[in-house]
Amino acid sequence: MRRYAFIITILGIIALIALLNLQKPIQISPETDLRDLLQNQKVQLIGTVTEQTYSSITLDNNLKLNCKSCPDYLNKKIEILGIVETWTTIPRIKVLEIKT
Numbered sequence: 001m002r003r004y005a006f007i008i009t010i011l012g013i014i015a016l017i018a019l020l021n022l023q024k025p026i027q028i029s030p031e032t033d034l035r036d037l038l039q040n041q042k043v044q045l046i047g048t049v050t051e052q053t054y055s056s057i058t059l060d061n062n063l064k065l066n067c068k069s070c071p072d073y074l075n076k077k078i079e080i081l082g083i084v085e086t087w088t089t090i091p092r093i094k095v096l097e098i099k100t
Helices: 002-024
Strands: 044-052 056-059 064-066 079-086 092-098
Touching: 064 079
Parallel strands: 064 092
Antiparallel strands: 044 056, 044 079, 056 064, 079 092
C-alpha cells in the first residue's frame, strides 16, 4: 500500500511541475493594470530601463520591477519574464529572467 501511495505522490508532483513550467506568460502592455492580474501569475513585458537601483528597476512605462543585484541595464531595451507579487498593497513584478 505504501508503494502505491509513494508512486501516486511522485506522479502528482511531476504533474504539478509540468503545469507550472508549461504555463505561458501573459504579455503586459503599458496600459495593463497590475491590480487586475492574479498573485504569482507569470508575465512577460518589454521596455527600456529609465531608473535602476540595487533592488529595483523602473521601465519607461512606469512599471517597477524587483530585481536583486541585477547588472546595469540603464537606458537599454530589455525583455523580462517575471511573476506578479504584492508588497503592501502595491503590485510589483519579481524578475525571473532578463533578455537584452
